[in-house]
Amino acid sequence: MPEIILHQYASSPFSEKVRCLLGYKELEYKSVDIPVIMPKPDLMALTGGYRKTPVLQYGADIYCDTAIICRFIEEICPSNPVYSASQEAALSAAALWTDTFLFRVSVAVAFQPKAIGASELLSDPTAAAAFMQDRADFTAGSTALGMELDIALPHWLAHMTKLNTQLSVSSFLGGDAPNILDFSTYHCCWFVYSNDVLKPELEAFPHVAHWIQNMMAFNNRTPKLINSEAAIDIANSSQCLPQTQLDAIIDTDLAVGDSVEVLPIDYGFQATRGELVVASPSSIVIKRHDERAGELLVHFPRLGFQVRRQE
Ligand SMILES: N[C@@H](CCC(=O)N[C@@H](CS)C(=O)NCC(=O)O)C(=O)O
Structure with missing residues (x-):
């Protein structure tokens, strides 16, 4: 095998x-x-x-x-299934939205000016310049990744608020156990949460922060x-x-x-x-x-x- x-x-x-x-x-x-x-x-x-x-x-x-x-x-x-036939279309649509739109929002939030110094990818100026040039080449011809912070931030806060509400009554987005939407949503949150400058802002959503910790614990191999x-x-x-x-x-x-x-x-x-x-x-x-x-x-x-x- x-x-x-x-x-x-x-x-x-x-x-x-x-x-x-x-x-x-x-x-x-x-x-x-x-x-x-x-x-x-x-x-x-x-x-x-x-x-x-x-x-x-x-x-x-x-x-x-x-x-x-x-x-x-x-x-x-x-x-430990993360997909189910009864949720096939809903999960596929929600995960696609999360992996594209929410990810795009999270990139703008994670790379905002005040957070750059604490970003693992952007703290060194030479590496940061090479990174920015590479990502410009990577996204050439596309408008699907960049977003202004003033547009991204309200979308981010709106979704964090909804997540906090749902996670106040449910351990995972999938209910008692995570489904694929948990994993898709989590990686966007992790991107922001793993920046020390931004972590306290996410901790203002306590149920989201608790769920992030639980999701993070799955990275145990x-x-x-x-x-x-x-x-x-x-x-x-x-x-x-x-x-x-x-x-x-x-x-x-x-x-x-x-x-x-x-x-x-x-x-x-x-x-x-x-x-x-x-x-x-x-x-x-x-x-x-x-x-x-x-x-x-x-x-x-x-x-x-x-x-x-x-x-
Ligand atoms: N839709 C893709 C998105 C993957 C993606 O955008 N990954 C980022 C890193 S997290 C990337 O490829 N960045 C450019 C690179 O690594 O060269 C997926 O679900 O795998």
Whole structure:
């Protein structure tokens, strides 16, 4: 059985979402510490272009975006479920809103001028300049990530107020146990809460602060650190998982075997190219070959991504 390898960095909120879910599921995993900014050549060998953080590797299967990473974790470890059929549409919609809109709001709040000195990513001026340039390249052509603080802050406070109300009568957003919305919401809060200047402001919402502590406690594994070359070797010596949805192409203009490119629709428009294997209502899977990593299947969620046929 392949092992889970999480390609991530410590200060990444979306990585924290996955670290906590893995802990909640009591799953062991290996970790590759990837660069915070480009270039990331060893990650590219696996993803073929997708550069966001985190990426989950399972042998020669590569999962891009936490929406599909979390679904995959649920598939291989159904105990402690975080999805349910009775909430399928509601949870999927709420988690997408949280991972996009609330994340965008939380980035503006976390990077506000008074908090920058205490930010792990921005406290050193040289590193901060390189980071800002990298993120400008990363979000080129997109308006989906930037937001002015005076617009973001009221949205942030409005949602924190609602969360505080719900969490005053319920241990988790999912009720007695967390569901995927807890993990999606938590990583946005963690991003702000882990800045010492901003922590007291979140503590003004005591039920949110208590829930953050409970969610944080799920990040309880100590993954074995491996280097990126070792992860590439593991991909190279693994077989891709058999695909059960080979005929699942819902797009009328696409067929299995088409040469396609897949890219996010919000920001980080770096495409991955390969041969289409699946384009179902839940996922897009393409097959690609890398000199060092061998044959790979790269998986993306359907929501938030587009597939384009390459002529
Ligand atoms: N929708 C993506 C968003 C991932 C994302 O935006 N991650 C941030 C870091 S937390 C990122 O990729 N930043 C640029 C980078 O790490 O190169 C997901 O759910 O995984």
